[in-house]
Structures are given as C-alpha cells and as structure tokens.
Amino acid sequence: MSVATSPAPVALDADQLAQFKEQGYLVLEGFIEPELNEQLKREVDTWVGGGPLHDPYAATPRPAPGADKPRLQLELPEHGMLISHPPLMARLEQLMGSGFAFHHLHTARHDAGSHGVHWHHDYEQTPQVNRTHVMVHVFYYLNGLDGTIGDLMVLPKSHREVFERGLFGTLFGTADLPGSVTIDR
Numbered sequence: 254m255s256v257a258t259s260p261a262p263v264a265l266d267a268d269q270l271a272q273f274k275e276q277g278y279l280v281l282e283g284f285i286e287p288e289l290n291e292q293l294k295r296e297v298d299t300w301v302g303g304g305p306l307h308d309p310y311a312a313t314p315r316p317a318p319g320a321d322k323p324r325l326q327l328e329l330p331e332h333g334m335l336i337s338h339p340p341l342m343a344r345l346e347q348l349m350g351s352g353f354a355f356h357h358l359h360t361a362r363h364d365a366g367s368h369g370v371h372w373h374h375d376y377e378q379t380p381q382v383n384r385t386h387v388m389v390h391v392f393y394y395l396n397g398l399d400g401t402i403g404d405l406m407v408l409p410k411s412h413r414e415v416f417e418r419g420l421f422g423t424l425f426g427t428a429d430l431p432g433s434v435t436i437d438r
Contacts, residue, residue, distance in 0.1 A: 263340065265347050273348055277412030280436055284340070285393060289331060294395050296329040301362045326358045341391065349387045363402045371422030372430065374411065381415050398437050405436040 265279075273279040285293070327333040335341075336355055345353060356377060375390050398404045408421075408430055421430070429435075 263343075265344055270347065276409040278407045278409070278434075279348075280438075281344070282438060285395075290395055292331045293335070293393070296332055297360055297362050297395065300326060300329065300332075300360050326360050329360075332358065332360060335393075345389060345391075348389055353387075353389075365401055367402060369403050369427035371419065371427055372406075372408075372425050373419050373422050374416075375418070376412075381417055384413055384415060400437055406430075406433045407436065408433050 265273075269279055327336075336358055376384065376388050392405065394405070396402070406429065409432060
C-alpha cells in the first residue's frame with residue numbers, strides 16, 4: 254500500500270461521529286480497497302502458517318524451525334502500512350483529535366468452527382479507574398461477517414463503564430447480552 258494508491262480520505266459525517274460518541278462503536282463497510290483486502294488475506298495466511306496459532310495474541314508467530322517467515326507482523330508489507338493507512342488516520346483524527354498513539358497490532362484468522370471469544374473490553378488501563386481518554390480499536394474482517402465464523406457482538410454505551418477487562422466474560426462467557434448488537438455484515 255502506498256499513499257499514492259490509497260483513495261483520498263473521506264471524512265466521517267455528523268451521524269457517524271454521533272454514533273461513535275453515543276454508542277461507542279462505528280462500522281465502516283467496504284473500508285479497504287478490494288486489491289488491498291486480497292493482499293491482506295494472503296499475509297494473514299502467511300502469518301498464521303496455514304492454521305490457527307495456539308496463541309493468536311502472540312507478538313510473533315511460531316514458525317517451524319528454519320522457516321523463512323517474518324518475525325513481526327509489521328514486517329508484512331501491507332500489515333505494516335495498515336496502521337498508518339491515510340484513510341484510517343483521517344478518520345481516527347476525527348474521532349480522537351490529533352496526537353494519538355498506536356498501541357498494538359494483532360492478526361488472527363478465524364476459520365469456521367473456531368471458538369468464540371468471551372465478552373471483554375479492551376480499554377487498556379490498569380487499574381481500571383476512569384474513561385477520560387478516548388481509545389479506539391480498529392477491526393478488519395477481511396472476509397466480512399456472515400454468521401459462518403461467528404459474528405462481532407458489541408454492547409452499546411459500555412465504553413463509558415469502568416470494570417475489569419474480563420468481568421463480563423467470567424459472568425457470561427460468549428452469551429448474547431441484553432442490549433448487545435450483532436455485527437453480521
């Protein structure tokens with residue numbers, strides 16, 4: 254990906270900004286150009302080595318001895334550029350203001366039959382005491398969400414609540430919670 258081949262950044266509209274502020278999430282369908290999407294899929298396959306990792310949150314893959322593989326996700330050409338993708342940066346600046354920082358990159362492939370992820374939030378703060386800083390997580394579902402690999406569920410307005418990261422997972426596992434929204438497109 255290069256700045257020259259990326260489409261011009263498109264601003265979020267007032268409804269999208271309000272949705273994010275009030276509900277705590279925003280869905281941008283078709284955000285990645287088809288060619289880039291296909292390249293990212295190939296990189297994900299390279300990263301996970303043709304099968305799911307034992308620990309999909311690992312910073313580096315577990316390649317077979319002697320395998321010629323990138324050691325960091327950022328070494329994958331398109332993954333490395335994705336974290337500074339101009340259309341994404343423009344939208345993040347609208348949501349967060351200028352001067353934000355990148356925290357981490359996580360790449361996984363969820364094949365049919367993969368187990369769901371327990372309810373959790375990703376507000377990185379220890380101890381959990383407030384929500385004074387905006388934190389944005391960007392998820393790219395390269396094959397979309399159609400119910401065959403599990404869908405993304407969000408709990409609107411929970412971005413304002415202060416509780417330990419895994420509390421809801423301990424209490425509810427992967428169950429659908431009252432008021433949750435399933436993103437299935």
